[in-house]
Structures are given as structure tokens and as C-alpha cells.
Amino acid sequence: MDGKELLQDDHEPVGFDWSKLSKAKPGEIAIRFVFGASIALIAATVGHFFGAKAGGLFLAFPAVLPATLTLIERKEGTTKAWADASGGALGAVGLAAFALTAALLLRWNPGAALLFALLAWALVSIGLYYIFRISGLFLKQDQLLAKRG
Amino acid sequence: MSILIVLAKSLLGGLAVVGFSLLGHAGHPKRFAGLFAAAPSVAVASLALTVALKGPAATVPYAQGMLIGSAGMVAYCLVSLYLIERLHALLGSILAWLAWLAVAGGLYLVVGR
Numbered sequence: 001m002d003g004k005e006l007l008q009d010d011h012e013p014v015g016f017d018w019s020k021l022s023k024a025k026p027g028e029i030a031i032r033f034v035f036g037a038s039i040a041l042i043a044a045t046v047g048h049f050f051g052a053k054a055g056g057l058f059l060a061f062p063a064v065l066p067a068t069l070t071l072i073e074r075k076e077g078t079t080k081a082w083a084d085a086s087g088g089a090l091g092a093v094g095l096a097a098f099a100l101t102a103a104l105l106l107r108w109n110p111g112a113a114l115l116f117a118l119l120a121w122a123l124v125s126i127g128l129y130y131i132f133r134i135s136g137l138f139l140k141q142d143q144l145l146a147k148r149g
Numbered sequence: 150m151s152i153l154i155v156l157a158k159s160l161l162g163g164l165a166v167v168g169f170s171l172l173g174h175a176g177h178p179k180r181f182a183g184l185f186a187a188a189p190s191v192a193v194a195s196l197a198l199t200v201a202l203k204g205p206a207a208t209v210p211y212a213q214g215m216l217i218g219s220a221g222m223v224a225y226c227l228v229s230l231y232l233i234e235r236l237h238a239l240l241g242s243i244l245a246w247l248a249w250l251a252v253a254g255g256l257y258l259v260v261g262r
Contacts, residue, residue, distance in 0.1 A: 012178040032170045033163040040162025056214020059192040062225045066242035073238035081238045087183020089226035096219035098189040103212035110200040125184045145230045
């Protein structure tokens, strides 16, 4: 991993470059669709045969990440794949906030529960991202997990 | 369980994954884009369809299971961070599935059933 490249990337302003979407290859989109559809299928099947709670486990299975990280590494290098996984860890905490909110609110109002759950995911994951970015916690995480030397 | 329902869940799940991954594709910097790699894409589609077809009471256990799975997802991302650099992305991120299995499966056996 290249620390300088990572630092340079970290200093980029947060946002979306929509022009990048036109460069997304149909094959890469298809791979993600297949992995996403497969894990939804597995969750439904496990839920049917082993109970809903067991099926629910697979709603938080990282099915698409290996494909995503491999594509990023191939096109942009290991440092960018590392950075993507690093953000994924924070998104995963947001995923828990999504599940908790949904579990607590679904009986009250299912539609609102899913909207609030999505909001909880966004608030927690984006909030954590800014906390890590501003406080320098990303650097500490890198020092802890990166290969030395 | 009707085959049609399973296929609908599968189709919607796949489309939701594509939607969130395109957001990640356009996002910058890369750590920010990475947030969308762990977005609840399959979950939104699957829970919405389950609640519409079976009602909220039948959907809550799916969300509870997902909460347990989320702990596995955090473990997965941290272990994949450790392995990506040492084994490359493909092998590292596939081996990290074991971390998901250990944490999500272990928690399910202890508190989930």
C-alpha cells in the first residue's frame, strides 16, 4: 500500500463524479447484479428452510465485495482497493444501524421503518466517515492493519 | 414459498446492488465510495418485498438476523483490510468470508436461535 497515494486520495473533497458512470462497463455491472441477485436468492432460501433469522444473516453477507475490490485493484491498484475496504468497514457499522432500526420500527409502520433504517445507515456511516477523516482515525487504522516496511 | 417471490427478491436484490454500486463508482474519495460497498442494498429490496407479502411480524426476524450478520460484515471488512495487501484483493477478500462466517455464525448460534 502506498501511504502517499492514500493520503492524497483522502484529501480529495467528498462528492460524486457522475461522469464516471458512463465509464462503468456493462460486464462489471452484470457481475454485481449476478452476485446481488444470488445472495438475495440464498437469503430467501435459507429463510424458508432454516427460519427467517437465519435467512436474515445473509442480508448482511459481503457477496459483492470480492468482485468490487478485485476490479478496483486491477484498474486502480491495491491502495485504492484498501481505501474502499476501509470505507466498507464504516458502512458495515451503518448496516447494523439499518438492521436495528428496521427491527425496532417494522411493527409500528413498515414503510416508514425502512425509510428511517436507510436514513440510519446513511447517518451512521457518513457520520463515522467524517469522524475518522477529521480526527485522523483513518491513519491509526492504517498503522494498525497495514503491512509494515 | 412461491418461486415467483424468490425470483422477485432475487431480481430486486440484484438491481439494488447495481444501484448502490454505481453510487460507489461515482463517489470520491475512495474511502467515502467504500461506504456504498456495505450499503443495505439486498436488505432493502428483500425486507420491502417480505413486508409487502407476509407483513411486519414475519419480517422482523429477518432484520434481527441481519443485525447479527452486520457484526460479521464489520469483521469481514477489517480482516479483508489485513489480507488485501498481503494476499491481493481476490484471495484476501474471499478468505475474509471466513471471518464473516465465524462472527455471524458464532453469534447466531449463541444469541440468535
